[in-house]
Every structure is written in structure tokens, then in C-alpha cells.
Amino acid sequence: MDVRLDISPFDVHAACGLQEALGVSFPVAQILARRGLGDPAAARAWLAAADAHDVADFDGIGVAVATILRHVSAGTRITLHGDYDVDGVCSTAILVTTLRRLGADVDWYLPGRAEDGYGLQPATVERLSARGTRLLVTVDCGITAVEEVALAVAAGMEVVVTDHHSPRADGRLPDAPIVHPTICGYPCPELCAAGVAYKLAGALLAAAGRDPLEADAELDLVALATVADLVPLVGENRRLVRAGIGALRRTARPGLRALMRVSKADPGAIDATAIGFRLAPRLNAAGRMLRADAALELLLTEDEDRATTVADELDHLNAERRHTETRIVFSAEAQVAQACADGVPAAFVLAGEEWHPGVIGIVASRIAERHHRPVVIIALDGEEGAGSGRSIPGFDLLGGLNASAAHLLRHGGHRAAAGCTIARDQVDAFRAAFVAHAEATLRPEDLVPRERVDAVVSGDELGLELADELLRLAPFGMGNPTPNLLVPGARLVDPRPMGEGKHVRFTVRAGGIQARAVAFGMPALPDGCEDGVRATFRLERNEWQGTIEPRLVLRKVMSTGEAGAVTVVGEPEDWSDAVRAHAAHAVPALPPPTAVGRDPWPGAAVAGGTPVRDRRGHGAAGTIAALVASGTGPVLVAVAATSVRAPALARLVDGVGVAGWAQLEADPALAAGHAHLVVLDPPADPALLAAVTTGCPDLMAHLAWGPDELGFSLHVHTVLHxxxxxxxxxxxxxxxxxxxxxxxxxxxxxxxxxxxxxxxxxxxxxxxxxxxxxxxxxxxxxxxxxxxxxxxxxxxxxxxxxxxxxxxxxxxxxxxxx
Structure with missing residues (x-):
């Protein structure tokens, strides 16, 4: 499948300012600038991850708090109706713990995927009323349950709705106190349900006369849920997850410690990746395969032995989930192949018998990622089916379900992930409507997968120092993805199989250095990698058996530029015409000599006020490619000999001009109109650079030569004189x-x-x-x-x-x- 590089422009001057103000490397400065943090003060605040807002910023939360505390004081039964995923289980655990601290008579109800489906159901309302519930608090659900909340009120219950999902398309809201970050105008609308529960817990504690900071004991669960629920890790979420990961590393919860043991997660090294790939899948397995109560018990138990038992059960359920998922993926892929027999549609709706409803969401993610199409997977059972969908950038999945709602019994969710219930006899009609909506909405370029590039780097920058520095940008997840680094002209050599042939490890050579790398899920490297490619990597700090080293994780491999991708400036293409041009002009004498051994560019500006950025000793390909990718204007590369340099550069970078020093000396105006002048080969005298840049106030010069380029310049200088x-x-x-x-x-x-x-x-x-x-x-x-x-x-x-x-x-x- 073709891949399109997605490289956002950035302000090079702003990035250089970040380097100076924050002491960060140029790759990190690129990342910050590309993520809208080009202002040093904004970047410094973001790196500090200190965003926090007063709970009073939830409009109307006081009514919800007063309602809950009234039932706490009266000793009436409070039931928390949660959800079966990690966010629903964690948010339920947070409020159970808080209400217990306040002496409440509290219990909970977690729905089953198969028996109940998502959200508050009429049958559940009747069941809770019969068992004595007087206050029903929805957690991670309820914002669309207008009729169900009304039914609960009619049954004699009060209701408080806490949720973070999108409300109904018709705009109707439940007639009850609501705690919802978007509806209540909270400054961090991206809170997940656990974040909402944490803020509500603090408000309850404060209103009850206790220290609201007691709620910080729940930050480990907040981090777990925020990462697992794939909400954007921006604003206050960033602070909550960073603080919560610290709490996770030292958590005293027997259940979480047991979960780390069975998932082989080092408590001291817990990060967002460990949450997403080790802890969360096992907690989710309970709700996917059976009921989520086991996951909630694990979070609430104070018994070490019981925690070990439940953690083992969840680990076994997760293994069963993986097996079930693999079986469904094979079956779903067969339907994809059939759907593509007459051309690839813009979306897939796949349905099957005996597909486990708890696993279809994961399968939808796999299919959507593999084929870069919106996908809805439907598990049929009797006369109905449960559907789960995943989307791609550029397509609003919830909007697609809204457009096809005539064929659905129920639906809800987000732009990227949503669920539905459908009658069996409506599957074909829904498929036609959903695919038609996708084809009308998506453009051809939306259906080509994009490989995001956060920074273009030189080979010599791919070390442990950068790997450690990138951790300052953590936690990573939605809204703050793990940085992808593009290495132009990388040679991938010495591949060796690992993991029973499922993966491959190899060496990356770029910019005169070598770095260890691995490609997961790729049994062999693509052809031609040893000759030089453009490749994207994630750089990580790898610890193994007491050794710490940088490791590159391969993401995508793309071919290098084609010959002719660079333009020779100031010299005729025809050799004879070029000779005539140089024979027609006298060779000027060099300016008075510069003192030997003195560096004329100690970080200052050359004549004319042009700033000079010193990249000497770094990889030139990365420097040039980063400037081209910045989108700030044309890039001109100054070289000793265009006949040698232009073809070589064409294999490494695209879209640059190349000019020889002889041409620039004869006509300094060749540099005019360019935003950047990269000095790949040093001139015969430093005054020549000043002569070229004088009169170009908008030009920025970048010194990019190393020992090889210096030697080449000396050789060419000798040949020409x-x-x-x-x-x-x-x-x-x-x-x-x-x-x-x-x-x-x-x-x-x-x-x-x-x-x-x-x-x-x-x-x-x-x-x-x-x-x-x-x-x-x-x-x-x-x-x-x-x-x-x-x-x-x-x-x-x-x-x-x-x-x-x-x-x-x-x-x-x-x-x-x-």
C-alpha cells in the first residue's frame, strides 16, 4: 500500500529560538514547533505539564454534589452504573472508593456486553429500582439515555449523570444534574470518564468538609483510564496522566501490583505504552469476554491473595481474547477480499455469526489500520447484531452512523470509535447507506495512509541523548503521539531475523554513524534498503540485561528522490554554454585573507545581518531535508561542484536548488528569493559567504559541512585553480x-x-x-x-x-x- 508523508510546516526561526531558550535539540525544537508550541513560554508550560482547573468550572456541578451528599447523609442506597471498559471500570472504582470514604451506602452495576449492551437500559432501571436504589449515578454513560433517566425518575429514583461521550444528535439531554466536561463548559473538554469522576470526587470531599487532595489517591486509575480510552493527552489530561503514571509506579493497590506481575510490566518503568499494551488489555478482557466485575474487584480489593487470583484470571481471559480476535480477523479479511472483488469500497461493513461482541472493536481497529478504510464489524446473534466501528483521519464515524441511523436500533460514540445495535434484516441496507456516505464524504487522498513526520533528523542525532530528551515530551498517546523521525538517505544493512522470524533487527547507517534498529511484524526488510532510503523511526531508550542503549523502531520505508529532483541554479544545463559563461568573466581576486585558525562564525551573523546557524559536523542530508520540510521557503545549497553534488543530493532530498561557489561569487543575486542557504561545502574564503548573503535580509545561512565536505572543497579548489x-x-x-x-x-x-x-x-x-x-x-x-x-x-x-x-x-x- 502506498504511503503519503505527512510533514507539517514549521517556523525554523522559532525552532532555533526554542533551542536557545529551552536548551533543547533541533529535533525536539522541530517537534514542539510543529505541534503549535513555537513560543518559548508556551513550550515551557507544556513541557511542565502543569495545567489544572478548578472543579467549579464544571457548570452546575454543585447541584450534582448536593444531590449525592444528601443521599450520603440520609444513608439511602446509591448505585453507580458504570461501563465495561477500562474507563468505565476505573471511574466506577474512583467513585466507589470516594463514597465509601464519606460513609455512603454504595453499590454498583456494570453492564454485560452480551446481556445488556452499552449504556443504561430500561431493564436495568427496573432491576435497580426493585433492589432499593434511591440515587442512580451513571458513570461513563448516560448522556444519551433520555428515556431511561425519565423511567428511573418515574420509578422513584434520583439520577445524576456523569459522562464524557457525545450527546444525542437531536440535542436532547437527560432531565437530571449532569457532570460532563463539554456540556458543562469545563476548560478541558477532553477529560475521560475517570477524569470526570476524579474531579467529582474532589468536589464531594471538599463539600463534605474533607481535604479534596484525598482524591489524588485515585490518580493511578485516572492515568490508566485516560490512556486506555484514547482521549487526547493535552491540557489537564497531560498533567493527570504524567502525575498518574508516577502514582502507578508506586501504587499500593494489590490488584494493580498483581496485574503488573502477570503482564510482565516493570513497575518502575510503567509508561503510556505499558498501560496501552500490557495493563489495559487485561482489564478490558473481563468486559470483553465475560463481565467487567472481575476487573472492578481487582481494582478495589485489598487482599493480596485475591488480587493474585483475579489477575491470573484476567491474564487467561486476555489470552483467550487474543485467540478469538485472530479467528475473527481471518474471517473478516475473507469478507474484505470479497467486497473488493469489483474495486475497493470507501468503507467496510462486515458481519458474522458467532463473532464475539467483546472483541469486534479490536478487529475493527485491525481492519481499519490494515486497509485504511472506516470499518464497522457486526456480531450477529439471533435477530439482532452488536456493531463496533473504527475510523480513519478524515472521516467522522459517528457522523456516518447518524447518516445511516434509519437502519440502526441504537448507536453512539465518537468521531473515531462508535458502536451500534442493528436488526439482522437491516445489515445489507445499513452497509449500502454507510458505504455510500463514506464514498460521498471521503476524498481519494483520504484513502491513502499517511505517515506523520514530527522531525527530520541527521544520523548523528540518533543517540541516547535524543532518546532521553524525547521523554520530556511524554506521556504519549492521542493528541500527543510518540514522535516519528524521518532519516533521509538511510542505509538499512545487516538484517537478521528475530522472534522466530516474525521480526528483523538490522543496522542503520546515516550521516557517518551506525545505530541499532528493529522492525516489529516485518520478517524481512524491503528490497533496496541497503542502497539508501527515506525511513521513519521511533527512537527509544532500550534497557536490556543492565545495558542501556538507543534503539530505532522502524515505521515506514520509502524510496529516495529521483534524479532531477534538485535544480542547478545559475549555470546553463549545456556544458558548452556553461564554459562560455565562465570564459566571458574575469576571475576576481579573493578578499584580504582571514586569520588562519580563527572561526569567523562563532554563532554571530555574517555581513548584512544574515543569521548563521552552525550545523558543522552533523549530517548534511538531515539538515537540508529538515529545512525543505519546514515549508518556510526555498532552500539553496552552496557546493564546490554542482556536477558532483547535484546527482548525489537528488538521491537524498527533494525540492532544493544547488549552486556552485563559482556561480555565487560571480552573481551573488542567485541567493535572493531563497529562505535558506545551506553551505554544504565551505567556500574558499569566509568573506565569500558574506558577499553572497549581503542584501538578503530574509535569508538564513546554515553551515553544514563535515570533514568529508571540507576535503572535497579543498580538492575542487585545487582543481579549479x-x-x-x-x-x-x-x-x-x-x-x-x-x-x-x-x-x-x-x-x-x-x-x-x-x-x-x-x-x-x-x-x-x-x-x-x-x-x-x-x-x-x-x-x-x-x-x-x-x-x-x-x-x-x-x-x-x-x-x-x-x-x-x-x-x-x-x-x-x-x-x-x-
Whole structure:
């Protein structure tokens, strides 16, 4: 499947400002700038993750608190109606614990997926009324239960609704006190149900005359639920998860400690990834395969032995869930293949008998990710089916269900994930309506998967220092994804199978360094990786058997740019025209020499006020590609020889201009109109850079050479200025009857540099060796008597002067250590 790189533009000047103000690396500065945090104060606040809002910002929460505390004081039965996923179980546990602290008579009801379905049901209302419930508090559900809440009130119960899901499409709300971050205007509308429960718990404690900070004992559950429920980790959620992960690492809950043991999660290293892939799946397994009560018991028990027993049960249920999921995925993929027989539709609706309703949401995620299409999976049972859907960027799944609601019994959820109940005889009609809506809504480009790029990096930046620095951006999840790093021109070599051939480990070579890498779920690397590709990675701190090292995790591999992806600026494409251009202009003398050994760019600006950014010693490909990806304007790369550099750059980066120093020296205006000038090869004298940038106030210069580029510049400088030997070769060829064009060109397979050829043509004329016609590139040798003094040629004299001065400068212009 094709992949489209999704690289957001960013302000390079702002990123450089972040580097200076916050002391971060350029890759991290890129990430912050791309995520809308280009202002140092905003970035500093975001890194601190200290967002917090007063619970009073929930409009109307006081009514809910007063209602609950009235029943606490009266000793009447309070029932918490939760949900069967991690968020529903955690939020129920938070409020159970808090109400117990306040002395309430509290119990709970967690619905079963198969028996009850999602949310508050009429039969549940009748059951709770019969068993003596007088206050019903919905947790992680209820905002769409308008009729069910009315039924509860009619049965003599009071109701408080706490939820975070989207309300009904018709806008109707339950007639009850509501605690909902969006409806109540809370400054962090992205709270999950556990976040809402945590804020409500603090308000209850405060109103009861207790310390509201007692609610912080529930932060471990808040973090667990916030990550598991895939809500955006922004604003206050970011603070809650960061604090909650710290609480998880030192939690005293026997259930959570037992869960970490069975999932082989190191308590001291718990992070969002461990929550999402180790802890949450096991808690979810209870609600998916049986009932969620076991998960709630695990969170509430204070008995170590019971915690161990329940954790083992959840681990076994999770293994069963994985087996069931694999079976359904195979069956669903067969339906996908059938649906694609006459062309790939814009969406899939897949239905099957004996598909476990607790697993279809995971299957929908797998199918949606694999085929990059919105997917609804329906588990049929009798005359009805339970559906679970997952979406892709660019498609509102809840909107798709709303558009097809005529064929559904019930539905609800989010833009990215939703559920429904459907009559068996409506499946085909729903499929047609849903697919038609997707085809009318989605554009062709929406159906091509995107690979997000957060930073373009050089090979030498892929070390442990950056891996540790990236952790400052954690916790990662929805709204703050784990950074993806693009490495241009990476060579992936020495692949070796691992994990019984399911994965592959290999070495990444880029920018003169080597780094260890692994590709999970990929038994072999794609063809051509050893020749150089563009690849995206996640960089992590890997700890194994007491060793800590950086490790790259491969995400996507894409081919490099095609030849011609760069534009040579200021030089005719035709070799002969280029020779004429250089022969027509005298070679200028270099400015007075710069003091040998002194760095003229200690972070200051060159003449004309152009800022200079020092990237010497870092990988040039990453530097150039990062500037191109910034979208801040055209990038011009200054090189010693375009004939060598342009083809090489075309294999690494796209969309840049390339200009030789000889061309820039002759016409500094070539740099005008560019936002960035990357000095890949150093000039023969630092004053040449000032000459080029003067008069370009909007230009930013980036010094990007390393030892290899310095050596190449020195070689080219010598070739272009040491004229005696090539002049003798041209003279002999002319004397032997070779045409002037061919004598100047030399070997067709590796033609002489047109800069040198033009200079040789000038020396022939100036030294009286030949009668030269530059326009026609013809030369007629003149009779000479004795040895010719090349000092008669101004071009030769200047080249000798430039050769020595440039040699001294380039020999001393060592790049700073990376």
C-alpha cells in the first residue's frame, strides 16, 4: 500500500529560538514547533505539564454534589452504573472508593456486553429500582439515555449523570444534574470518564468538609483510564496522566501490583505504552469476554491473595481474547477480499455469526489500520447484531452512523470509535447507506495512509541523548503521539531475523554513524534498503540485561528522490554554454585573507545581518531535508561542484536548488528569493559567504559541512585553480588537431569542470597561446618562440593567488565537533 508523508510546516526561526531558550535539540525544537508550541513560554508550560482547573468550572456541578451528599447523609442506597471498559471500570472504582470514604451506602452495576449492551437500559432501571436504589449515578454513560433517566425518575429514583461521550444528535439531554466536561463548559473538554469522576470526587470531599487532595489517591486509575480510552493527552489530561503514571509506579493497590506481575510490566518503568499494551488489555478482557466485575474487584480489593487470583484470571481471559480476535480477523479479511472483488469500497461493513461482541472493536481497529478504510464489524446473534466501528483521519464515524441511523436500533460514540445495535434484516441496507456516505464524504487522498513526520533528523542525532530528551515530551498517546523521525538517505544493512522470524533487527547507517534498529511484524526488510532510503523511526531508550542503549523502531520505508529532483541554479544545463559563461568573466581576486585558525562564525551573523546557524559536523542530508520540510521557503545549497553534488543530493532530498561557489561569487543575486542557504561545502574564503548573503535580509545561512565536505572543497579548489597541467594537456590536444570543444571537454565519460574549462580558455588568449573565439568555442594556436610565461595571463596570476589563500583557509577550517 502506498504511503503519503505527512510533514507539517514549521517556523525554523522559532525552532532555533526554542533551542536557545529551552536548551533543547533541533529535533525536539522541530517537534514542539510543529505541534503549535513555537513560543518559548508556551513550550515551557507544556513541557511542565502543569495545567489544572478548578472543579467549579464544571457548570452546575454543585447541584450534582448536593444531590449525592444528601443521599450520603440520609444513608439511602446509591448505585453507580458504570461501563465495561477500562474507563468505565476505573471511574466506577474512583467513585466507589470516594463514597465509601464519606460513609455512603454504595453499590454498583456494570453492564454485560452480551446481556445488556452499552449504556443504561430500561431493564436495568427496573432491576435497580426493585433492589432499593434511591440515587442512580451513571458513570461513563448516560448522556444519551433520555428515556431511561425519565423511567428511573418515574420509578422513584434520583439520577445524576456523569459522562464524557457525545450527546444525542437531536440535542436532547437527560432531565437530571449532569457532570460532563463539554456540556458543562469545563476548560478541558477532553477529560475521560475517570477524569470526570476524579474531579467529582474532589468536589464531594471538599463539600463534605474533607481535604479534596484525598482524591489524588485515585490518580493511578485516572492515568490508566485516560490512556486506555484514547482521549487526547493535552491540557489537564497531560498533567493527570504524567502525575498518574508516577502514582502507578508506586501504587499500593494489590490488584494493580498483581496485574503488573502477570503482564510482565516493570513497575518502575510503567509508561503510556505499558498501560496501552500490557495493563489495559487485561482489564478490558473481563468486559470483553465475560463481565467487567472481575476487573472492578481487582481494582478495589485489598487482599493480596485475591488480587493474585483475579489477575491470573484476567491474564487467561486476555489470552483467550487474543485467540478469538485472530479467528475473527481471518474471517473478516475473507469478507474484505470479497467486497473488493469489483474495486475497493470507501468503507467496510462486515458481519458474522458467532463473532464475539467483546472483541469486534479490536478487529475493527485491525481492519481499519490494515486497509485504511472506516470499518464497522457486526456480531450477529439471533435477530439482532452488536456493531463496533473504527475510523480513519478524515472521516467522522459517528457522523456516518447518524447518516445511516434509519437502519440502526441504537448507536453512539465518537468521531473515531462508535458502536451500534442493528436488526439482522437491516445489515445489507445499513452497509449500502454507510458505504455510500463514506464514498460521498471521503476524498481519494483520504484513502491513502499517511505517515506523520514530527522531525527530520541527521544520523548523528540518533543517540541516547535524543532518546532521553524525547521523554520530556511524554506521556504519549492521542493528541500527543510518540514522535516519528524521518532519516533521509538511510542505509538499512545487516538484517537478521528475530522472534522466530516474525521480526528483523538490522543496522542503520546515516550521516557517518551506525545505530541499532528493529522492525516489529516485518520478517524481512524491503528490497533496496541497503542502497539508501527515506525511513521513519521511533527512537527509544532500550534497557536490556543492565545495558542501556538507543534503539530505532522502524515505521515506514520509502524510496529516495529521483534524479532531477534538485535544480542547478545559475549555470546553463549545456556544458558548452556553461564554459562560455565562465570564459566571458574575469576571475576576481579573493578578499584580504582571514586569520588562519580563527572561526569567523562563532554563532554571530555574517555581513548584512544574515543569521548563521552552525550545523558543522552533523549530517548534511538531515539538515537540508529538515529545512525543505519546514515549508518556510526555498532552500539553496552552496557546493564546490554542482556536477558532483547535484546527482548525489537528488538521491537524498527533494525540492532544493544547488549552486556552485563559482556561480555565487560571480552573481551573488542567485541567493535572493531563497529562505535558506545551506553551505554544504565551505567556500574558499569566509568573506565569500558574506558577499553572497549581503542584501538578503530574509535569508538564513546554515553551515553544514563535515570533514568529508571540507576535503572535497579543498580538492575542487585545487582543481579549479591549479591551471598549468590541464592547460598543457589542452594545448597538446589543440596542437594534435583536436577541436577546441573536445580539447577543453577532455574525457566524455568525466568531462572537465566547465569553470576550469572557461578559465583555461581565458589563459590561452591572455598568454598569447591562441586566438580564441569564446562564442564559437574555437581556438587557433598562435606561433610562439621559446617558453611562454603564464604570468602574462591575469587569470593565471589570480588563480595562483587564490590557490594559496584558499588552501590555507580550507586547511584550517575544521568543523566543530558534533
Amino acid at each position: 591549479q591551471l598549468r597541467e590541464p592547460l598543457a594537456a589542452v594545448y597538446r590536444a589543440l596542437r594534435d588537431g583536436t577541436s577546441c570543444h573536445d580539447a577543453l571537454r577532455g574525457d566524455d565519460a568525466s568531462p572537465r569542470d566547465p569553470v576550469l574549462a572557461g578559465r583555461l580558455l581565458r589563459v590561452l588568449a591572455e598568454a598569447g597561446l591562441a586566438d580564441v573565439d569564446v562564442d564559437s568555442l574555437q581556438a587557433k594556436l598562435l606561433p610562439i618562440a621559446g617558453r611562454v610565461d603564464l604570468e602574462l595571463s591575469a587569470t593565471h596570476r589570480v588563480c595562483v593567488q587564490r590557490l594559496g589563500q584558499g588552501d590555507r583557509w580550507l586547511t584550517s577550517a575544521r568543523p566543530k565537533a558534533a
